[in-house]
Amino acid sequence: MSILINEIFPSIQGESNDAGYPTSFVRLSGCPLRCPWCDTKYAFAVGEKYSIAMICHKLAELSLQRICITGGEPLSQKNCPELIKTLADLNYKVSIETSGSVNIKNIDNRAVIVMDIKTPGSNHCCDNKIENLQYLKSGDQIKFVINDKKDYQWAKNFITTHQIIKKNITTLFSPVYNNLQPATMAQWLITDKLDVKLQLQLHKIINMR
């Protein structure tokens, strides 16, 4: 059972509720989407085949308790759910970052899912799998990457329509790095009294990948 891996590396988690924790990242190759602000285009095609045992060995060497499965779109590879299960069996704290364009039904319940809802600026709204919302559990998170006021209004309408805040799922609004000033969006959130979390990409602020 092999998986195409772009890179495995230790860093500081820059996003989600785990921001700030030392974390091992497993970046899987491939993504069916092409968001204009994508900062991991290098993972679209380049990768090396690893067995799940090889991945576990590498992670054991890094020896961090938190593991983030990311991409690309990690779920574009069919063996990703088995990798998540194996890591959860090994008692790691596992999270997975997904674009929301792939079904998440079979992800092991012990893993925290951080799922994008694609905004209009991504050009991929039509790829959001709305049925995924029913599979999110308490502790999971959804993330809107916001490029401008239009994206913000769209995301605000989305969480109201789908009653996201009532589902005990953290909602993250993340301004596109260098496109939308965080302070601008902070003011929108305060004005609208929106109970969502402004997320900055900590790894970029401290200049780590």
Ligand code: SF4
């Ligand atoms: S879904 Fe993520 S990895 Fe894929 S193109 Fe968009 S930002 Fe990049």
